[in-house]
Amino acid sequence: MAAGTPTAPTASNRPQGAQRALEERGDMPPAADHRTSMAGSLRDAATAAFLVFVLGFFFLGVRSDIAPGGLTLTFRWGLLAIAVAIVFGARLLLNIFVFRTARPLTQRMGGAISAQGRAFPNLGKWLGRALFAFAVILPFFFTYFFPGRERQYIDLAILIMTYIMLGWGLNIVVGLAGLLDLGYVAFYAVGAYSFALLAQHFEFIGFWTALPLAGLLAAFWGIILGFPVLRLRGDYLAIVTLAFGEIIRVVLLNWYEFTGGPDGISGIPKPTFFGLEFVRGEGGFADFFGIPFHNIHRFIYLYYIIFILAIITNLVTLRLRKMPVGRAWEALREDEIACRSLGINTTNTKLTAFALGAMFGGFAGSFFATRQGFISPESFTFLESAIILAIVVLGGLGSQIGVVISSIVMIGGIELLRNLGFLSQIFGPNFEPTQYRMLIFGIAMVLIMVWKPRGLVSTREPTAVLKEKKRIGADMVAQGEGH
């Protein structure tokens, strides 16, 4: 640590550049330091701006259009100038406030974030309870306070809840067992297609009969995937699971006679409430309970289905963590050789993690199918796997509440972009904020990884404590202990 630098508790959270700058500065007196000087910052920013000019010259500055007589060139010097100016300004600000200052801004912000965690040690617990309570009353909250728009909000809540469930399912595999799975969407697809195909071929199968079957089939595929990859770890495992996810999708796409190929499967039945369908008129849900029919009932019902499914996922995970198999998953993540030396069958441990994670993915998949009423391979691309994995990683590997927070932020955040109408008044009528969602996604991820490299919730709750009560002698109490 450089001399004279205040040792912040988050020294390890600082970005690489700041670290390096600090170390280099350690050798020389601050006054003679050219690295913190304004001239240095300007020079650096100018270099960056020049690079943008060179790179952007052909990409931004010159544009070729097809014209009647061949190609015409249009020059867009204004656009290039704006790009150069933005990079120059941003780089200069970064230099002044982050890279070349004795007290980088990121350090203070990182410090503030982790100080918050220390000040409220039970923050996670209370936040979890508050979110749970809100989730229970959520549909009524929206119908009451946002009449007219409740359908949109409940739909969004269903979507977020689906991702929370997927995140929790994947958390078993990635967060607890430490097996990097890039093809989780395959199990989601298996669940969805299981239900869709079963419902298509057998009249009597509804959502509730298909749900356990879909889960079982997905678990079965989890084991199928598990077997060949048992010996792999880390990067190699990630590659194989990635390939597996793609294989499932490509099979679904090309096996036209069975899956309908790119046309997908439509007309998937909606879930019933103990046999009552959510339809207008005689025998429907509303008719049975003697309340006026409203479209929203079905959405509220769907919301509660996914809510309960997600809560089951969470409870099962929390319970298993305290049982030998869950502890073995975590031990496996920590040290596989040590696990074997303790007599743990690593093969079975990995397979249970894969199978269970896949099963929950399958449940979520069949819910997805029934909600949409239509599925096609397009819904199960690698991007879905990446989003689910990002939710788990950003939330903090192994953290259940972290998954909730990052699902709300990521999925809710994308939806929020659609509603930012005022932005088009600033950037012109053609500005479509959703087109920038991947950019914002990326920036958010980079920022979180800079400040919280182990995810939003990086602390791990121990599953066991020594039950013995501490006996404290009278002399110690007199000294102020044991209160």
Add this chain to the structure above:
Amino acid sequence: MNERQPLLSVRKVETYYGKIVALRGVDVDVYPGEIVTLIGANGAGKSTLMMTICGSPQARAGQILYDGEDITATPTHEIMRKGIAQSPEGRRIFPRMTVMENLQMGASLVAAEHFDGDLKRIFELFPRLKERSSQRGGTLSGGEQQMLAIARALMSRPKLLLLDEPSLGLAPLIVKQIFEVIKELNRTDGLTVFLVEQNAFHALKLAHRGYVMVNGNITMSGTGAELLKREEVRAAYLEGGRH
């Protein structure tokens, strides 16, 4: 002691890493209630023998008998369920799990009713671990981690404890403490211990019998006191190496 059946018997075991030979026909016997040590220089094959007993890698020739049963081709996790416990080289505790959780992992194959009693015994042997019970394994000092590794192995109620270099990288005082515990376990519980060590002086003083390994061969064996007196042992492993 030799009239009894050995608890662990390694017979003419050869182990290879690919084409490279690591053990060239090793014979070692460990009788019930004994502390047996295996000493040797770096790369002699001590740890390889330890790992071969555990079945990873498996021996390509020869036989390993545990309690009269051939375990040469048994998978590792099944060997470790037969009453053998190992404190592996480099300790290999679970760093993000607490001390308690580490100990629970050690006890995962034992009936739950033994847990509380075993835990009490462990905390008597290693009072330091009790103080640290809710701390994460990775935050312990080297000596505490070694204690935890041994304690974790003991939680599986073994008949035979395999220790791979428990003194590695530890201060002499801690090494002494750990060796005291091993002696205590052997004396009061009758635990059989097979100890692989580079710290020849302490190991031979502790052990009933010892083997010296050079280049994948056992070159000498005898009681600990005998080996300590041998000129070759002194020259190779003790002079200048004593703590």
